[in-house]
Amino acid sequence: MTIVKTKIDRRSFFKSSVLAGGGMLLGFNWLASACSAEASKTLTMPDEWFEINGFLKIGENGVVTIMSPNPEIGQNVKTSMPMIVAEELDVDWAKVIVEQAHLNTDIFTRQLAGGSQSIRQSWPGLRMAGATARMMLITAAAQKWNVPVEEITTDAGVIHHKNSGKKAGYGEVASAAAKIPVPEEVKLKDVKDFKIIGTSRKNVDGHKIVTGQPLFGLDYKKEGMLVAMIVHPPAFGMKLKSFDATEVKSMPGIKDVFSIKTYNDDYKLQWTDGTSFTELVAIVGNTTWEVMNAKLMLNVEWEAIPTAEKSDLSGLESTSEHNAKMAEMGNKPGTEVRKDGNPEDAFKNAAKVVERIYTAPHQAHNTMEPMNFFADVTDTNAVLFGPIQTPEVMEKTLSARLGLPLENIDIQMSRMGGGFGRRLYGHFMVEAALISQKMKAPVKLIYSREDDMTYGIYRPAYHALYRAALDENNNLTGFHVRMGGIPDSPLHANRFPAGAVDNYLAERWTINSNISVGAFRAPGSNFNAVAEQSFLDEVAEAAGKDPIQFRLDLLKRAKENPVGERNDYDADRYAGVLEMIREKSGWETGSAGKNRGVAAYFCHNSYVANVVDIALDGDTPVIEKVYAAIDCGIVVNPDAAVNMTEGSIVDGIGHAMYSAITFNNGQPQQENFDTYRLIRHAESPKSIEVHFVENEIDPTGLGEPPYPPVMGALANALYKATGKRYYHQPFVNNTFDV
Amino acid sequence: MAVFNLKVNKKNVQVDVDPSTPMLWVLRDHLDLVGTKYGCGIAQCGACTIHLDGFAVRSCITFVDSVGDKEITTIEGLSENGDHPVQEAWMEHDVPQCGYCQAGQIMNAAAFLKSNPHPGDEEIETAMNGNICRCGTYTRIKAAIKTAANS
Structure with missing residues (x-):
């Protein structure tokens, strides 16, 4: 048992204890709530709710509402975060209702979906919220029964006093508990005593999803709401010159057409604001179809932005230019980020040198729900509703742009039709707010699929040079990586195999660009893992070693006698997932006759290894099976974790194999799913088998870690199947002739 | 108009x-x-x-x-209470991640199963190939369709 100080944001307790002081009736928003299937069939709503703290309230009948603080993008935190509160509260999950919280920095911290951090960073706070509430409930019972608190136990929402035989449901003491002072310290459960964490619980929104109930930003509707769309420059490097809306304004259902300036010239952009197009034309009307038609008819003139500041590339960039420039940069020394030993000598004295180049294109996030947001802005207040991964930062942006104090801005979060990093960048919230402000009416801004794909915050294009030096005994004596991109370098210089090789050199370079880029599921890692793990496969082959054993030998070195002091990974846990994948895939006994590839990667605090098995159907690769071994600490909701891993595997294979966005004179060449290829049913793996390392380490990330390594395992399996190495994504652009 | x-x-x-x-x-x-x-x-x-x-x-x-x-x-x-066999199978397999595409997947699967009540794997893949799931729930969709077919 762990005793912890209740140090989490005490404001959440302070605020709620004031609120609940009188045992007041609190509002309940049924629309925003969700619960398990069994709860939906059996629960009756209480007459009164008592707010114990900002995370939860309890009804007089024992029904519990737990707030889900973070944005839900499909990573299932709306189920798993309340599960953690419910665990420490010690309540029956079938009596729990989940409610999506608004942005509320008084109560919650880090209401952000990104970096695979929701569970990891909220873990202590969520546990404490549940444990504190439980303590207040049993204290209330102890006072009522006049018995020592220490003699009281709880079981699934019922308080027991063994000696007297007394018992009470949480609901019976909730009113009194709300008035109990917040305890100074609380006991947290031992991992072995968990009853909810570590058991599979179904998505609390599952029933609403399969019955088509309104959940997403795009589904939102309010009386008097108008629909808006934007027209943005057709190419990066261009800006608005003029537009003529005379004809469009007279089209049916059209209310107004005007330009908006998303950010003023003197405004210092925050990291979540990112956009290349700060001046847009807005079209506002009654219905989506009317506005879509008007959009087609609008006459707009664009002009090129002078290129003086962007000396690396022309003002209207093309992918061919990108590729040539990346090849040039990859061919000369970059900025040294880490150097161990004497890599120059190692390569000079090597018996064998393996040198390879890897590339990956820009990619669009393509969330299935296009960007959108609802805004209702008045002279004094702003209410916004919709899909955003970074509500807290965007509230500051909105405050600055609208000239409203933070407390007068209410950001409400919808369920999101995918995120993948795209909705970290909330310029569309500002656009919606400015349009509402101008119209003096509630407005829902909708991007068409074409807007969404051609007005992207893309995954950067990347390039890597890898070199390995082997001595006459096939020991890896030198390792050199030089990585760059447009405009970011994906290099993680202190990750494996740094620390495992005596002579090591990591360099980075970048190329400026006016194409907007940003985080895309497992930023940087989504390229590193493919390049590095493909390369290590080739190096192992050149050394005549089994690819798993080759990696394990390096990790053994990194553990026993690490090179350098700054190595970002735990060699034991890294080796653990490789050993697990070796066993689970039957690598040593079951690989004969199979085209299989292996890879392992560490990112976002978690370790993942994959084995991919491929068969060939003519010249088409068929992914027969993918194995995954994962160490992400304690798994909160196992089946949901398996689901997310399966999805990451499909997603990783899809993006490595098929997906790219290219540019010609600044213009994205793919606008919709007829030209931008995403993986489909028939191309996805026939079977996926997921294993988790069981331990008692606090949970780390899972939204991103299973995404990168499978691409490396895919490339290595493709090599086995076709005899060819795959260096350049998307792999489908290579021919698959055997 | x-x-x-x-x-x-x-x-x-x-x-x-x-x-x-x-x-x-x-x-x-x-x-x-x-x-x-x-x-x-x-x-x-x-x-x-x-x-x-x-x-x-x-x-x-x-x-x-x-x-x-x-x-x-x-x-x-599709059903009165969300209890169409395809909807129930979707719940049983907890298919959705973000959930946005799933209504379309379910409607396509329900119509498909009416025309082909006991499909094989390849028939499912072909029938469902026009429905994109960006979260990659294809393996669960296939499993759910098989469950619905057997119910």
């Missing part, structure tokens, strides 16, 4: 819209049936799948003036 009398989820409804309006937007903007999703607008992703007389169609390219007296079924009308 023109008046259209439609039969949606067994109810007679009337809308006054431009005849070129896709059923997707008639449903979402005029009838408040937002379960049918917009994904691409060009019949490439399947998120907007509905049934016309029991057959799966893409509502983003099905114009209101082409529907006539055919019966329209949306995800909201």
Whole structure:
């Protein structure tokens, strides 16, 4: 048992204890709530709710509402975060209702979906919220029964006093508990005593999803709401010159057409604001179809932005230019980020040198729900509703742009039709707010699929040079990586195999660009893992070693006698997932006759290894099976974790194999799913088998870690199947002739 | 603008819209049936799948003036209480991640199973290939379709 100080944001307790002081009736928003299937069939709503703290309230009948603080993008935190509160509260999950919280920095911290951090960073706070509430409930019972608190136990929402035989449901003491002072310290459960964490619980929104109930930003509707769309420059490097809306304004259902300036010239952009197009034309009307038609008819003139500041590339960039420039940069020394030993000598004295180049294109996030947001802005207040991964930062942006104090801005979060990093960048919230402000009416801004794909915050294009030096005994004596991109370098210089090789050199370079880029599921890692793990496969082959054993030998070195002091990974846990994948895939006994590839990667605090098995159907690769071994600490909701891993595997294979966005004179060449290829049913793996390392380490990330390594395992399996190495994504652009 | 009398989820409804309006937007903007999703607008992703007389169609390219007296079924009308075998199988396998594409996947699967009650793996893949899931739930979708077929 762990005793912890209740140090989490005490404001959440302070605020709620004031609120609940009188045992007041609190509002309940049924629309925003969700619960398990069994709860939906059996629960009756209480007459009164008592707010114990900002995370939860309890009804007089024992029904519990737990707030889900973070944005839900499909990573299932709306189920798993309340599960953690419910665990420490010690309540029956079938009596729990989940409610999506608004942005509320008084109560919650880090209401952000990104970096695979929701569970990891909220873990202590969520546990404490549940444990504190439980303590207040049993204290209330102890006072009522006049018995020592220490003699009281709880079981699934019922308080027991063994000696007297007394018992009470949480609901019976909730009113009194709300008035109990917040305890100074609380006991947290031992991992072995968990009853909810570590058991599979179904998505609390599952029933609403399969019955088509309104959940997403795009589904939102309010009386008097108008629909808006934007027209943005057709190419990066261009800006608005003029537009003529005379004809469009007279089209049916059209209310107004005007330009908006998303950010003023003197405004210092925050990291979540990112956009290349700060001046847009807005079209506002009654219905989506009317506005879509008007959009087609609008006459707009664009002009090129002078290129003086962007000396690396022309003002209207093309992918061919990108590729040539990346090849040039990859061919000369970059900025040294880490150097161990004497890599120059190692390569000079090597018996064998393996040198390879890897590339990956820009990619669009393509969330299935296009960007959108609802805004209702008045002279004094702003209410916004919709899909955003970074509500807290965007509230500051909105405050600055609208000239409203933070407390007068209410950001409400919808369920999101995918995120993948795209909705970290909330310029569309500002656009919606400015349009509402101008119209003096509630407005829902909708991007068409074409807007969404051609007005992207893309995954950067990347390039890597890898070199390995082997001595006459096939020991890896030198390792050199030089990585760059447009405009970011994906290099993680202190990750494996740094620390495992005596002579090591990591360099980075970048190329400026006016194409907007940003985080895309497992930023940087989504390229590193493919390049590095493909390369290590080739190096192992050149050394005549089994690819798993080759990696394990390096990790053994990194553990026993690490090179350098700054190595970002735990060699034991890294080796653990490789050993697990070796066993689970039957690598040593079951690989004969199979085209299989292996890879392992560490990112976002978690370790993942994959084995991919491929068969060939003519010249088409068929992914027969993918194995995954994962160490992400304690798994909160196992089946949901398996689901997310399966999805990451499909997603990783899809993006490595098929997906790219290219540019010609600044213009994205793919606008919709007829030209931008995403993986489909028939191309996805026939079977996926997921294993988790069981331990008692606090949970780390899972939204991103299973995404990168499978691409490396895919490339290595493709090599086995076709005899060819795959260096350049998307792999489908290579021919698959055997 | 023109008046259209439609039969949606067994109810007679009337809308006054431009005849070129896709059923997707008639449903979402005029009838408040937002379960049918917009994904691409060009019949490439399947998120907007509905049934016309029991057959799966893409509502983003099905114009209101082409529907006539055919019966329209949306995800909201697939079953009374969300208990269609395909919906139940989706719940059992906890298929959704973000959930946005799933109404379209379910509508496509339900129509498919009517025409082919006991499909093989390849038949499922072919039938479902027009429905994109960006979260990658394809393996669970296939498993759920098999469960629904056996129920």
